Amino acid sequence: MAMRIIIIGVMLALFTACGPGKKSDEQVFLEGLDSTKAEGPSISEGVIGDILQRIPSPLEISVLLKESGKKYDVTYLNSPDNISKYNSNYKKALNLGVYGTDLGYTNIYEQNMDGVKYMGSIKSLADGLNIGQFFDIETIGRLATNSKNLDSLLLITTQNFNSINHYLQTQNRSNLSVLFLTGGWLEALHIVCEVAVANPSNKELQETVGEQKIILENIMLLLSFYKDSDPNMAALLVDIEELKKIYDKVKVTYTYKESTFEIVDGVMVIKDNSSSTIEISLDDVNNIKSIATSIRNKVIS
Amino acid sequence: MKKLILIALSVITLSTLEVIGQCNSESLSNLCIPKLSTGFNFLKSYKIEKGGKDYVEYSYVFTKGTQYMINICAGAPPTDGIVVSLYDSNRNKVASSKVNGQFIAAIAYPCNTTGIYYIQYTFDGSTAYCGGSALGFKR
Numbered sequence: 362m363a364m365r366i367i368i369i370g371v372m373l374a375l376f377t378a379c380g381p382g383k384k385s386d387e388q389v390f391l392e393g394l395d396s397t398k399a400e401g402p403s404i405s406e407g408v409i410g411d412i413l414q415r416i417p418s419p420l421e422i423s424v425l426l427k428e429s430g431k432k433y434d435v436t437y438l439n440s441p442d443n444i445s446k447y448n449s450n451y452k453k454a455l456n457l458g459v460y461g462t463d464l465g466y467t468n469i470y471e472q473n474m475d476g477v478k479y480m481g482s483i484k485s486l487a488d489g490l491n492i493g494q495f496f497d498i499e500t501i502g503r504l505a506t507n508s509k510n511l512d513s514l515l516l517i518t519t520q521n522f523n524s525i526n527h528y529l530q531t532q533n534r535s536n537l538s539v540l541f542l543t544g545g546w547l548e549a550l551h552i553v554c555e556v557a558v559a560n561p562s563n564k565e566l567q568e569t570v571g572e573q574k575i576i577l578e579n580i581m582l583l584l585s586f587y588k589d590s591d592p593n594m595a596a597l598l599v600d601i602e603e604l605k606k607i608y609d610k611v612k613v614t615y616t617y618k619e620s621t622f623e624i625v626d627g628v629m630v631i632k633d634n635s636s637s638t639i640e641i642s643l644d645d646v647n648n649i650k651s652i653a654t655s656i657r658n659k660v661i662s
Numbered sequence: 663m664k665k666l667i668l669i670a671l672s673v674i675t676l677s678t679l680e681v682i683g684q685c686n687s688e689s690l691s692n693l694c695i696p697k698l699s700t701g702f703n704f705l706k707s708y709k710i711e712k713g714g715k716d717y718v719e720y721s722y723v724f725t726k727g728t729q730y731m732i733n734i735c736a737g738a739p740p741t742d743g744i745v746v747s748l749y750d751s752n753r754n755k756v757a758s759s760k761v762n763g764q765f766i767a768a769i770a771y772p773c774n775t776t777g778i779y780y781i782q783y784t785f786d787g788s789t790a791y792c793g794g795s796a797l798g799f800k801r
Contacts, residue, residue, distance in 0.1 A: 417722065572725060
C-alpha cells in the first residue's frame with residue numbers, strides 16, 4: 362500500500378512538473394523545421410521586443426479612412442496574386458505585413474470577397490515562414506462570410522498577428538517581426554498618402570501622414586539593429602533614410618497640460634488638456650508619397 | 663518507509679502549491695478583451711506579473727483623434743490592487759486608475775497628441791500580483 366502511494370505520488374509530481382515551460386513534440390518539430398534564425402542583432406531581443414510592441418496597428422489608419430468617409434479602393438492594395446514573387450524569407454516577411462494591412466483594410470470596409478483572397482496569400486506566406494499554425498484561416502474564412510461578424514473577424518485577425526509576433530520573438534526571430542511590421546507600416550503609409558494626395562483639402566489626412574514621423578523613427582531604430590548582420594535589412598534602412606530626409610521638414614510641437622478626468626459608468630474618462638500641432642505642407646505629403654511608393658514598389662515586386 | 667511516504671507527500675504538496683501559485687496572466691488578459699466597451703477595437707493584450715521590478719511597463723504609439731481604452735482583470739475584483747498609469751513620451755503622468763483610494767478597472771483616453779505612451783502597471787496592496795489587461799481603440 363505504502364509503495365503504491367509513493368509511486369502515485371512520484372507520478373503525480375512528474376505530471377504536474379510538465380507545465381507550460383516544457384515544449385510539446387509539435388513545438389520541437391516546428392522549431393526543427395525553422396532555418397530562418399537571424400545571425401543576431403546588435404542589441405538584446407528584449408529591447409527589440411519592447412520597441413516592436415509599440416508600433417501601432419495599421420488597422421487604425423483603415424478605420425480613420427472609413428470614418429472620414431473615404432471610399433474603398435482596391436487599387437491602393439498589393440495584388441494577392443503577387444505572392445509567387447516572394448521566395449526569400451525577407452520578401453515573405455515584408456509582404457506578410459503588407460498583406461496584413463491590406464486584409465485589415467478589406468475587413469474594415471467589409472469587402473469580404475477581396476479579404477478572402479488576402480487570407481489565402483497570408484496563409485501561404487505564413488506557412489512559408491513556418492508560422493502558419495498561428496493563422497486560423499478556417500475560423501477567419503467562416504467569419505468573413507457574414508458582415509455581422511466584423512467585430513469577431515477583426516478580433517481574431519488581430520490576435521493571430523499578435524501571436525505570430527510573440528512567437529517570432531520567443532524564437533529569437535525578431536528580425537522577421539521587424540520586417541513584418543515594417544511591411545505593414547509601409548503599406549498603411551502608402552494607402553494614407555494616396556488618399557491624402559487625392560483629397561488635398563483634407564488637413565486631417567495630411568496630419569496623419571505627418572504623424573508617421575514617430576513610427577518611422579522607431580522602424581529605423583529597429584532596422585538599424587540588423588544593418589551589420591543582414592544586407593537586405595541594411596538596404597531597406599538606406600531606402601527608408603530617404604523618407605526620413607523629407608520627414609525632417611515635418612515639425613511636431615507639443616504642449617503639456619495636466620489632464621483631468623471623470624468617472625462614467627465605472628470607467629475613468631480622461632480629458633487630455635495637452636495639445637500638439639503638426640506642420641506639414643502638401644508638397645511634403647507629395648514627396649513622402651513619392652518616396653514611400655518607390656520603396657513599396659521594391660518591396661512588393 | 664514512513665520517511666518515503668513523507669517525502670512523496672511533500673513532493674505532491676509542493677508541486678500542487680506551485681500550480682496553485684502560478685500566475686495565469688495570459689488567461690486574465692484574454693478575459694479582459696471582451697470587457698472592452700462597445701465600439702472599441704482590440705489592439706493588444708498585456709500580461710501583468712510582478713517580476714524583478716516594482717512595476718510592469720509596455721509602450722504604444724497613440725494617435726491624435728483616437729480614443730483608447732485600457733482595462734484591468736485580476737483574480738480578486740475589481741483589480742486586486744493593480745493600478746494602471748499612463749505617461750506621455752516625456753514621462754508626464756496623463757492618468758492613473760487609483761483615485762481617492764478607489765481602484766478603477768478601466769480608463770478611456772481620448773488622445774490629443776500623437777506619440778509614444780507608456781502604460782505602467784503597479785501593485786498597491788495586491789495579494790496575487792497577477793493580472794491581465796487589454797488595449798482597444800475607436801475613432
